[in-house]
Amino acid sequence: MASLKPLSPRPSPRNSPRASPRPSLRPSPRSTHSGSLPGTPRSSSGVTLSASASARGRASTFNKLLKNGQTAHRDPDAVKEDLKRLRGMILADGIPVEMDPTLRPRIWKILLQVGRVDGEEYLNLVRRGPCRLSEKIRNDTFRTFASNRVFTERVRESMLVRLLDAFVWRNDEHHELNIGYVQGMNALVAPFLFIMPSEIEAFYAFSAFIEHCCPQYVQKNLDGVHRGVDLLERCLEHLDPELYTHLHSKGLVAKIYAFPSVLTLCACTPPLNQVLQLWDFLLAYGVHLNILCVIAQMVVIRQDLLSSERPNTLLRKFPEFNAKEVCAIALTLVRDIPDELYEELVRHPWEKT
Amino acid sequence: MAGSEAPPNLKLLLIGNSSVGKSSLLMRFTDAQFLPEDESSATIGVDFRVCKMEIGGRRVKLSIWDTAGQERFRTITSSYYRGAQGIIVAYDISNRETFDALPRWFTELDTYVTPSVVKMLVGNKLDKEFSRAVSEDEGRKFAQRNGCLFLEASAKTNVGVREAFQELVEKILDTPELWAPAAPRITSTATAKPQQSMPGSIDLSANAQDNASSGCSC
Numbered sequence: 015m016a017s018l019k020p021l022s023p024r025p026s027p028r029n030s031p032r033a034s035p036r037p038s039l040r041p042s043p044r045s046t047h048s049g050s051l052p053g054t055p056r057s058s059s060g061v062t063l064s065a066s067a068s069a070r071g072r073a074s075t076f077n078k079l080l081k082n083g084q085t086a087h088r089d090p091d092a093v094k095e096d097l098k099r100l101r102g103m104i105l106a107d108g109i110p111v112e113m114d115p116t117l118r119p120r121i122w123k124i125l126l127q128v129g130r131v132d133g134e135e136y137l138n139l140v141r142r143g144p145c146r147l148s149e150k151i152r153n154d155t156f157r158t159f160a161s162n163r164v165f166t167e168r169v170r171e172s173m174l175v176r177l178l179d180a181f182v183w184r185n186d187e188h189h190e191l192n193i194g195y196v197q198g199m200n201a202l203v204a205p206f207l208f209i210m211p212s213e214i215e216a217f218y219a220f221s222a223f224i225e226h227c228c229p230q231y232v233q234k235n236l237d238g239v240h241r242g243v244d245l246l247e248r249c250l251e252h253l254d255p256e257l258y259t260h261l262h263s264k265g266l267v268a269k270i271y272a273f274p275s276v277l278t279l280c281a282c283t284p285p286l287n288q289v290l291q292l293w294d295f296l297l298a299y300g301v302h303l304n305i306l307c308v309i310a311q312m313v314v315i316r317q318d319l320l321s322s323e324r325p326n327t328l329l330r331k332f333p334e335f336n337a338k339e340v341c342a343i344a345l346t347l348v349r350d351i352p353d354e355l356y357e358e359l360v361r362h363p364w365e366k367t
Numbered sequence: 368m369a370g371s372e373a374p375p376n377l378k379l380l381l382i383g384n385s386s387v388g389k390s391s392l393l394m395r396f397t398d399a400q401f402l403p404e405d406e407s408s409a410t411i412g413v414d415f416r417v418c419k420m421e422i423g424g425r426r427v428k429l430s431i432w433d434t435a436g437q438e439r440f441r442t443i444t445s446s447y448y449r450g451a452q453g454i455i456v457a458y459d460i461s462n463r464e465t466f467d468a469l470p471r472w473f474t475e476l477d478t479y480v481t482p483s484v485v486k487m488l489v490g491n492k493l494d495k496e497f498s499r500a501v502s503e504d505e506g507r508k509f510a511q512r513n514g515c516l517f518l519e520a521s522a523k524t525n526v527g528v529r530e531a532f533q534e535l536v537e538k539i540l541d542t543p544e545l546w547a548p549a550a551p552r553i554t555s556t557a558t559a560k561p562q563q564s565m566p567g568s569i570d571l572s573a574n575a576q577d578n579a580s581s582g583c584s585c
Contacts, residue, residue, distance in 0.1 A: 153385050156405070157404065157405065157408050158408070160405035197410075197435055197439070197440065198411045234439060235439070236439060240443075269443070270413060273443070277412070278411065282408070282411065330416075
């Protein structure tokens with residue numbers, strides 16, 4: 015198992031807190047808050063090109079960068095530098111998946127430090143058949159993004175079942191994480207099966223994701239999710255007291271309206287292509303930022319929420335979102351969160367309480 | 368607004384195993400809709416709806432809490448029992464296991480709610496008569512033993528759903544001690560909202576005031 019992550023595991027602590035990325039998470043926040051970012055071309059070359067040409071340019075920049083990683087025995091500092099650049103590029107322009115669909119799966123594997131996939135091991139897990147929680151899994155798999163035709167054409171239910179069964183088997187052997195299957199995990203695994211070229215890669219990427227990025231979210235009592243919604247509450251109170259007070263006056267607490275968005279890292283909110291883009295950001299900078307992304311989605315409909323006598327109807331199911339806009343707002347929120355609170359935010363998905 | 372006699376706010380809870388159709392029952396009742404299997408998704412945490420209902424010329428405001436069925440969520444959902452006046456316990460008549468799990472749900476009820484809270488057992492998915500695994504008689508007997516109301520229903524074909532909610536609410540209205548204590552808050556606005564900080568006591572129905580009162584609109 016350790017062999018899967020040759021480098022230090024857990025991306026979030028390294029990526030997020032004091033160390034480096036947090037400062038880099040604040041690129042010209044003022045301009046982004048106005049909503050001008052989404053359409054603004056900020057191509058890395060600095061040259062304004064036609065959309066497709068700039069996408070092609072970005073794709074080749076990404077490809078060049080990823081090629082660096084294929085060299086054996088690289089200087090760790092150079093690797094660090096490349097990772098930093100990779101994150102920066104994801105943030106600035108997004109991954110040009112339309113130009114090169116292989117980029118996203120490769121990048122996710124790098125960010126999750128999936129160094130090796132072991133087909134034999136996966137097949138052995140699959141051979142064991144249904145796990146102890148299989149019935150629960152099957153209860154949810156058939157209703158996973160089931161109305162999304164593009165998804166169901168690419169990802170069959172049997173793939174979801176197999177992968178989740180195998181995942182439970184895998185974790186039954188590593189009790190220390192205390193992970194099983196929990197409702198919502200079906201939504202978390204779906205993006206991996208959707209974008210990865212193979213089920214095996216999806217399995218290892220998903221496993222790394224759960225076990226290292228957010229193990230606390232899938233604990234028996236969902237401890238991490240509880241902490242997450244609690245932090246969301248506190249962050250909202252700090253960032254937007256007016257909205258916070260308004261929602262509270264209507265009896266709306268994060269535990270009610272944000273639980274699904276926190277547990278599934280927004281995968282429960284369509285459209286899927288925007289979820290994937292949001293996840294590019296979360297995998298690059300840490301899943302803790304999801305909390306701020308949820309707040310950002312509320313900021314987008316802030317006026318409606320404030321003027322509504324019944325904001326619960328707006329938050330029962332979050333409206334479709336634009337990932338670029340949401341990430342941009344989330345970034346501006348990062349800046350305004352007190353250090354101690356941010357530290358807690360960074361740690362909550364993976365740190366044992 | 369309801370004039371001098373403000374309608375009581377009632378809190379109902381839907382519980383039962385995962386995938387028995389709790390959310391579908393709720394949606395059928397509040398939205399007159401049924402999502403086909405492939406468009407529904409598992410409830411994560413809790414969901415809720417607010418609606419109004421008229422019973423025997425009396426208006427009531429309902430906040431209905433729909434909880435996730437999986438055990439892992441029970442730590443969350445248990446906190447929502449607080450303040451509930453009525454509970455719908457649902458099972459799937461075509462899935463024996465969901466019926467066999469009922470004693471566990473009733474044990475949980477014993478732990479979290481007072482005996483006077485009205486309970487209604489609903490055998491859902493009556494449309495799956497062809498693969499019935501629990502007889503109506505069995506369901507009824509179980510309900511009798513546990514002192515609760517009983518109905519078979521189908522959220523899909525809209526059978527028995529409205530009746531289930533209606534009967535439940537009627538019984539609650541016949542049990543004034545369940546909701547009468549809340550009355551002082553109509554006359555005395557100075558009274559602090561009771562237990563406002565508890566998740567279970569959130570008065571979502573307060574938000575439903577401007578609703579049309581015909582049927583159940585949320």
